[in-house]
Amino acid sequence: MKLKVLVSKEQLEEKTSELAQRITRDYQGKELVLVGVLKGGFIFLADLARKIDMDLTIEFISVSSYGSSTESSGVVRIIKDIDTDVTGKHVLIVEDLIDTGLTLNYLKGLFNSKGCANVKLAAIMDKPDRRKVDLKVDYSGIVIPDEFVVGYGLDWAGKYRNLPEVCVVLEN
Ligand code: IMP
Ligand code: MG
Numbered sequence: 001m002k003l004k005v006l007v008s009k010e011q012l013e014e015k016t017s018e019l020a021q022r023i024t025r026d027y028q029g030k031e032l033v034l035v036g037v038l039k040g041g042f043i044f045l046a047d048l049a050r051k052i053d054m055d056l057t058i059e060f061i062s063v064s065s066y067g068s069s070t071e072s073s074g075v076v077r078i079i080k081d082i083d084t085d086v087t088g089k090h091v092l093i094v095e096d097l098i099d100t101g102l103t104l105n106y107l108k109g110l111f112n113s114k115g116c117a118n119v120k121l122a123a124i125m126d127k128p129d130r131r132k133v134d135l136k137v138d139y140s141g142i143v144i145p146d147e148f149v150v151g152y153g154l155d156w157a158g159k160y161r162n163l164p165e166v167c168v169v170l171e172n
Contacts, residue, residue: 003150007142007166012124012152016044019122019139020051023092027054030090030117035082037107038062039161040096043153044124048094059084065103074102074132078110087115096153097125098140100132108135124152125166142166 023032032052036045038060049058062080091111098104104121111119122139129146144166150156151163160167 001156001172002170003160003163003167004170005165006144006147006149006168007125007152009164011142012165013047015124015141016047017051019124019141020048020053023048023122023139024053027056027090027092031088032056033084033086033089033091034058035086035091035093035111036060037093037095037103038080040153040155041094043161044096044122045094048122048124057084059086061107063103063107074100074106076103076106086111088117090118090120091116092120092122092139095121095123097127097144097149098123098135098137099127099130101135102132104137105133105135125149125154 034045034049034056036042059082061082063076064079065076093107095104108119108121120138123137124141126137126140126143127146128143147168149166149168150160151166153161155161156169
C-alpha cells in the first residue's frame with residue numbers, strides 16, 4: 001500500500017501539547033475523567049494524558065458504528081462500556097478523529113444521561129467538510145481535508161494504527 005504523510009509526528013506532538021495545556025488550565029480543581037474511544041482513540045489518549053499536569057482518571061469505551069467501514073451511520077453500538085460511576089464527574093471524551101460527528105454526538109448524549117457534571121469533547125483530527133451534525137468540539141485538533149487517512153490510531157481494515165504519523169492512502 002502506498003501512503004503519503006499528511007500530518008507529521010511533530011505537528012501531532014505540538015497540537016497535543018497545546019490541547020493538554022488548555023485542558024490543565026480549564027479543569028483545575030475539578031474531578032477529570034478522560035474517556036478514550038476505542039480503538040482509534042488509544043494513541044491520542046496516551047499522548048494527551050501524559051501531557052496533562054493534574055490528577056485525573058482514565059476510562060475506555062468501545063463503540064462500533066453500524067454501516068459500511070468508511071461511512072458512519074450514526075447508530076452506535078456500545079461494545080464495552082466504562083467501568084466506574086461518573087456521576088458528578090467532569091468527563092472529557094477523547095477521540096482520534098471527528099468526521100460526520102455522529103459518533104461523538106451520540107457519546108455526548110450518552111454521557112449526559114449518566115449524570116456527569118459536564119461532558120466535553122477532544123479530537124486530535126477534524127474533517128469539518130464531512131460534518132452531518134452541528135457539534136461543538138471543545139478541544140479540536142488538526143483540520144484535515146476530506147480524504148481517507150490512517151495512522152496515529154486510525155485504521156484501514158484494522159491495520160496501520162501504529163504508524164506514528166497520519167497518512168493518506170494513495171493506492172492499495
Ligand atoms: P464520525 O461518527 O463520522 O465522526 O466517525 C468518526 C470515526 O470514524 C473516527 O473516530 C474513525 O474511527 C472513523 N473514521 C472516519 N474517517 C476516517 C478515516 O479517514 N480513516 C480512518 N477512520 C476514519
Ligand atoms: Mg474512532
